[in-house]
Amino acid sequence: MSGALIELAHVSKTFTRGGLFAARRIEAVADVSFRVAAERPVILTITGESGSGKTTLARMILKIVEPSAGAIVFCGTDLKSIRDSAARLAFMRQVQPIFQNPFEVFNPLKHLDRYLYITTRRYGGAADMATVEHRSDEALRQVGLSLGEIKRRFPHELSGGQLQRVAIARALLAGPALIVADEPVSMVDASLRMSIANLFRSLRDELRISTIYITHDLTTAYYISDEIIIMQKGKIVERGAARTVLSAPQHPYSRQLKDAVLSPHALSRQPALPHDARSLPRLP
Amino acid sequence: MSAPLAIRSTPIAQETAPRMPVVSVEGLKAYYRTDHFGVKRLVRAVDDVTFEVRRDEIYGLAGESGAGKTTLTKTLTGAVRPPLQIVGGTIAFSFLPGTQGLHCAPPPEVSRVRWRHLSYIMQGSMSVLNPVRRVRSSFEDFAFRHMELSRRGFDAAVRAHLARMQLEPNVLVAYPHELSGGMRQRISIALATICRPELIIADEPTTAVDVIVQKDVLAMIRSSQKEMGSSVLLVTHDMGVHAYLSDRLGIMHAGRLVEEGRSEEILARPRHPYTRHLISSLLRIGDDTPRRGLEGSPPNLADPPPGCRFHPRCPLAMDVCRREVPPFTVHGPDHRVACFAVTPEARP
Numbered sequence: 102m103s104g105a106l107i108e109l110a111h112v113s114k115t116f117t118r119g120g121l122f123a124a125r126r127i128e129a130v131a132d133v134s135f136r137v138a139a140e141r142p143v144i145l146t147i148t149g150e151s152g153s154g155k156t157t158l159a160r161m162i163l164k165i166v167e168p169s170a171g172a173i174v175f176c177g178t179d180l181k182s183i184r185d186s187a188a189r190l191a192f193m194r195q196v197q198p199i200f201q202n203p204f205e206v207f208n209p210l211k212h213l214d215r216y217l218y219i220t221t222r223r224y225g226g227a228a229d230m231a232t233v234e235h236r237s238d239e240a241l242r243q244v245g246l247s248l249g250e251i252k253r254r255f256p257h258e259l260s261g262g263q264l265q266r267v268a269i270a271r272a273l274l275a276g277p278a279l280i281v282a283d284e285p286v287s288m289v290d291a292s293l294r295m296s297i298a299n300l301f302r303s304l305r306d307e308l309r310i311s312t313i314y315i316t317h318d319l320t321t322a323y324y325i326s327d328e329i330i331i332m333q334k335g336k337i338v339e340r341g342a343a344r345t346v347l348s349a350p351q352h353p354y355s356r357q358l359k360d361a362v363l364s365p366h367a368l369s370r371q372p373a374l375p376h377d378a379r380s381l382p383r384l385p
Numbered sequence: 386m387s388a389p390l391a392i393r394s395t396p397i398a399q400e401t402a403p404r405m406p407v408v409s410v411e412g413l414k415a416y417y418r419t420d421h422f423g424v425k426r427l428v429r430a431v432d433d434v435t436f437e438v439r440r441d442e443i444y445g446l447a448g449e450s451g452a453g454k455t456t457l458t459k460t461l462t463g464a465v466r467p468p469l470q471i472v473g474g475t476i477a478f479s480f481l482p483g484t485q486g487l488h489c490a491p492p493p494e495v496s497r498v499r500w501r502h503l504s505y506i507m508q509g510s511m512s513v514l515n516p517v518r519r520v521r522s523s524f525e526d527f528a529f530r531h532m533e534l535s536r537r538g539f540d541a542a543v544r545a546h547l548a549r550m551q552l553e554p555n556v557l558v559a560y561p562h563e564l565s566g567g568m569r570q571r572i573s574i575a576l577a578t579i580c581r582p583e584l585i586i587a588d589e590p591t592t593a594v595d596v597i598v599q600k601d602v603l604a605m606i607r608s609s610q611k612e613m614g615s616s617v618l619l620v621t622h623d624m625g626v627h628a629y630l631s632d633r634l635g636i637m638h639a640g641r642l643v644e645e646g647r648s649e650e651i652l653a654r655p656r657h658p659y660t661r662h663l664i665s666s667l668l669r670i671g672d673d674t675p676r677r678g679l680e681g682s683p684p685n686l687a688d689p690p691p692g693c694r695f696h697p698r699c700p701l702a703m704d705v706c707r708r709e710v711p712p713f714t715v716h717g718p719d720h721r722v723a724c725f726a727v728t729p730e731a732r733p
Contacts, residue, residue, distance in 0.1 A: 363625030
């Protein structure tokens with residue numbers, strides 16, 4: 102189909118655990134289809150509890166994991182057809198990741214500016230140091246930092262929120278059309294969370310970059326996203342415009358997810374209900 | 386099992402000590418002192434903190450990471466190892482009279498008090514339960530010597546406690562890896578409450594737990610606290626958790642307490658500019674107003690700014706904030722704030 106930035110058609114991923122005879126199959130993602138339109142940039146949220154297949158889906162979109170069935174088509178190219186390193190590099194220029202824990206993303210023994218320089222050389226084709234530094238500084242300014250603050254600094258010298266912004270600046274250097282952000286704010290404090298969430302909004306509005314935002318935090322999802330997909334056990338249970346879905350969720354699981362949100366504004370405190378004994382696991 | 390509860394709820398005990406603190410911390414200073422290759426560093430992680438946790442209440446400590454919340458729980462539990470040092474101040478526990486905290490109590494006293502009077506709910510429940518032994522062994526390791534029961538009596542007490550917590554007794558024969566994260570966290574709550582301690586320290590109890598079960602776990606902490614009449618020190622940066630559980634709240638910033646009050650009051654009418662920012666940045670489904678994050682980064686505690694430590698980021702900063710440390714001033718019952726902009730009369 103034309104006009105799709107990325108399109109997933111009946112994508113499934115099954116992991117097999119165990120030996121030849123006692124193999125156990127775990128269906129992480131089951132028959133998921135959706136598309137992100139190319140006409141205007143959007144922020145698409147994928148949400149669900151842990152184990153619902155959100156991260157596996159993100160890893161398939163980033164081509165870190167191959168789907169067991171179905172096809173992922175990015176701008177008209179099937180991800181399966183990307184085999185050689187040149188095609189892979191071209192794909193990576195278009196689709197950039199941001200991961201959950203900024204402290205694990207960066208090598209603690211490397212200066213942060215080196216990541217920016219390497220990315221600029223690799224994707225930007227800049228050769229001389231002056232251009233490289235200029236481009237890095239431009240990208241950092243888009244996220245509210247500057248090269249002066251980052252130069253010759255180690256990851257431990259910056260806060261989690263600043264590191265996450267450096268990670269976003271690094272992703273921007275490649276000039277992507279799509280950013281896949283896997284829980285980008287869950288390791289960041291609530292006060293800094295807002296500045297990261299606002300950043301994704303400005304990337305959409307000013308740089309026209311679409312984002313697939315994977316999270317279990319429905320309040321930031323409501324704040325920044327245009328569309329939402331709610332997943333349970335690898336399947337999509339509800340989808341639609343973020344405002345509509347989150348204001349009035351239809352599927353029982355979506356309602357359960359919304360009820361689980363703790364609101365600091367609910368001043369009339371909910372009575373302590375006896376916790377549910379139904380969710381007990383079955384034991385051997 | 387109901388005997389200790391009966392003693393605690395006698396009218397005499399309530400009259401003589403209506404809201405006696407279980408622990409009162411006074412002027413506590415805990416610094417990390419390092420000396421690597423001649424480079425001396427002094428990180429003032431907890432600097433002059435005073436508060437008390439009363440009987441039968443949940444006291445919440447909030448603040449961004451690096452505010453000193455974890456260092457404070459470390460000093461309370463007596464886990465003071467170099468480079469962490471207690472430089473000044475006292476910690477007075479009601480169940481440990483005559484000492485200035487667990488870190489300077491004699492070892493037999495520490496092992497008497499730990500888990501029997503002061504227990505701990507940790508963030509990662511996997512690190513509480515022994516991964517190579519069944520859950521029952523963890524209960525034996527933690528609680529058997531405190532309960533003074535026979536093997537059989539102890540077994541029955543554990544089962545009765547699990548039943549009260551609405552956990553199935555067959556979790557006892559499971560290994561920790563066979564259980565879900567939420568289930569493990571519930572077991573670690575059951576483990577922390579089996580001896581009916583006076584004080585439970587809960588350090589980010591739901592951060593590692595799934596969203597769906599978070600409310601369940603919190604409700605379990607609340608109901609067991611209510612039932613036992615014990616006190617909980619709840620440490621988390623999540624204001625939603627505080628709104629759900631905490632009776633009183635203390636807001637920490639850069640190693641100091643900046644505001645303290647009843648949680649409804651703090652959430653509805655925050656006074657200190659940092660608290661105001663913390664609460665105004667919280668989101669809600671159905672609310673579309675654009676929010677701004679707090680600019681700048683938390684101060685470097687090895688070289689904190691002089692005066693009020695929030696002044697570099699504070700929109701209301703004045704000259705006096707750069708020179709003097711604001712003292713606490715009382716704003717209504719149970720409410721105190723340390724800010725010159727909020728209480729001009731506190732200025733020197």
